[in-house]
Amino acid sequence: MGKDSNAFGPTGAIVGGFNTLEIEPPAARKARINENRKCRDVAFLVAFVAFWVGMIINSSFGWNRGDPRRLVYGLDYKGNLCGSKKANPDLGDFHVRYWQNPNQVYQSGLSESPINLIEARSICLKGCPIPSNTSLTWVCDYPEGPIKLTMQDWADRNYDYFELLTANQTNSSLLLQGPCYPVVFKSSNVFWSCQFSASASNVPLQKWNNLGGAEINQGDALVKAIHKAITAPSVVLKRYAADLGKAWRVLVVCGGLSPLILSIVWLLIVRYFVGVMTWITIILLNILTLAVTLFFYIKAGWIGKDAVSSVVGDDAANALSASSSEQKHLKAVAIIMTIILLIVVLATVVLVRRVIIAIAVLKVSAKAMGAIPGLIIFSIFPFIMMAIFFIYWVVTALYIFSAGDVRQNKCNDTCCAYDLTSQTTKCQGCCGYDLHFTEHIAIALLYHIFGCFWTTQFIIACSLTTIAGAVASYYWARGETVAMPAFPVLSSAKRVLRYSLGSMALGSLVVAIIETIRFILDSIRQKLKVLEAAPGGCILSILWCCAQCCLGCIEWTIKFINRNAYIVIAITGKGFCGAAARATSLILSNILRIGTVNVIGDIIVFLGKVCVSLASALFAFLMLDVARYKSGHDKISSPLFPVLFCWGTGYVVASLFFAVVEMAIDTIILSFCEDAEEHNGTPLYAPPLLMETLSKHNQHN
Secondary structure, three states: OOOOOOOEOOOOEEEOOEEOOOOOOHHHOOOOOOOOOOOOOHHHHHHHHHHHHHHHHHHHHHHHHOOHHHHOOOEOOOOOEOOOOOOOOOOOOOOEEEEOOHHHHHHHOOOOOOOOHHHOOEEEEOOOOOOOOOOOEEEEOOOOOOOOOOHHHHHHOOOOOHHHOOHHHHHHHHOOOOOEEEEOEEEEEEOOEEEEEEEEOHHHHHHHHHOOOOOOOOOHHHHHHHHHHHOOHHHHHHHHHHHHHHOHHHHHHHHHHHHHHHHHHHHHHHHHOHHHHHHHHHHHHHHHHHHHHHHHHHHHOOOOOOOOOOEOOOOHHHOOOOOHHHHHHHHHHHHHHHHHHHHHHHHHHHHHHHHHHHHHHHHHHHHHHHHOOHHHHHOHHHHHHHHHHHHHHHHHHHHHHOOOEEEEOOOOOOOOEEEOOOOEEEOOOOOOEEEEOOHHHHHHHHHHHHHHHHHHHHHHHHHHHHHHHHHHHHHHOOOOHHHOOOOHHHHHHHHHHHHOHHHHHHHHHHHHHHHHHHHHHHHHHHHOHHHHHOOOHHHHHHHHHHHHHHHHHHHHHHHHHHHHHHHHHHHHOOOHHHHHHHHHHHHHHOHHHHHHHHHHHHHHHHHHHHHHHHHHHHHHHHHHOOHHHOOOOOOOOOOHHHHHHHHHHHHHHHHHHHHHHHHHHHHHHHHHHHHHHHOOOOOOOOOHHHHHHHHHHHHHO
């Protein structure tokens, strides 16, 4: 008998280099998804619940003691927060901090002076006062005691009731001890604090001297004192945190809705037009990376004239560049984006040769998505959970971050100020007020950040395991709906919620610990930058980079193991540790057979997630580039934090949806390994399309 061109093995045809045995009818097959399970890793689920009880207690601390407006507005000479309606007096309409005594500001700018600007007397106004061209105007203390004016009357008089003062009060004012102080310097509203110019206006200064007023110091020290105060790292960080609150509309649209819509569109196109969408993803990745890089260059001031401005209003040209810190950060990110752009271009050149294999791999997952349409719908639920959690987390973080104690500073008591209530000049207790942070706040913030890592990973773990269970039912039924559950996604979710939440808590905890360690190391490095700049500091930088590189590799490895462990959990119901060991064993024993195919498919999905997150960042740039966020109460100090936040949340949201494709690929591949392992290297249930893909890859190699 002659040999037929279609060779058969002992029990079936050879497809793609693998011997596929004939399979029994669907009704006669043994159920491969283990339904007879028991609860696993319960102790870690209890720990997760207990941790969340702590999260609620921790949050209540921030809600009770914090006020995010403290991150934006300053404090006055009474310790009141500018813009607070609860202050005494009511400062709801008075948001701008103004330093009344120019000599105190000047002295704080001298390098040898013991006086700090936070000790200088400040008051809350509606706007920065403007020196008169014809007379001398004044900014007086809040009306109280013998001054029978309402706050509105005081504001209508441009804060000036000098003519109502007694002789004693007038003499005190001429000594720059209040209650009224001369307006002799021009000033601009820079991040809700009045930035003085270096020189006094001629007419007001002459009028002041004619009255016999005390000598007023002039010079660059005036400018440097305020400039140094509003560009201090801690103050810049506060502004960055406040930017998230001001740009909440952008965060909702670009960090939530935009990636949601883009992810669904991507999945739908992949479902029906795999080849086209793969090429579109690669091209869009390059375009979006270039666009975001250019925006960072523009806002950093390297291209065009639309750099970030520190001035709240229309007089930006008259102010110093108080945005130097913000621009430095934007320039650093622009350089990083340039490096990323080069990497993306090089990666594109490498991937072009592998696109055909990538398309074939995506077709396998697309077929599974077609057989289980509920997968795309299911992704909306973890998205909703993640959105609710992120809203809660950001708002609570702002409250915790601003939960310090407002206390009067300890100073040398060399200042004197007139007190309207007692109608005497006091030279004690006139130090300024400041927001003092305690160790409790640092611990609360670290707890809150760890909660973000753990909860985010927990939601992702539950989502991935549910998807894996549904896709596994597709594989072991060989794609035949007769052998699959009526509602694969619902059945898989039920198993996860009923038996495997403890395993999800354990897997997510391991990743959260690594992420927290990396965060702590990065925070320590920020505080040790002075040491890095010192002689021999390069050794410290090298050690830090090595530590971060090692932790990054460990984190990637753990996440990879976790993903595959979740697949084994979805199929067998094992505990996390047992599932991780089984998954690792399967991967190592089949790495040569399926390694490259799996990696190529995952890379294309990763590029899709990056495209969605970059598009979210680009939309955030465009939304922030409007007048609303360039002036007035909603002005942001820099687009950096809102854009990075939208970029990060966009990636997380995209990961939730793209996990359908990614987990479909990984689940089918790992199920293939399990199938081959059980049948002596011969996969029994492998879909023909997967066998064809592996065959093409083997022939290509």
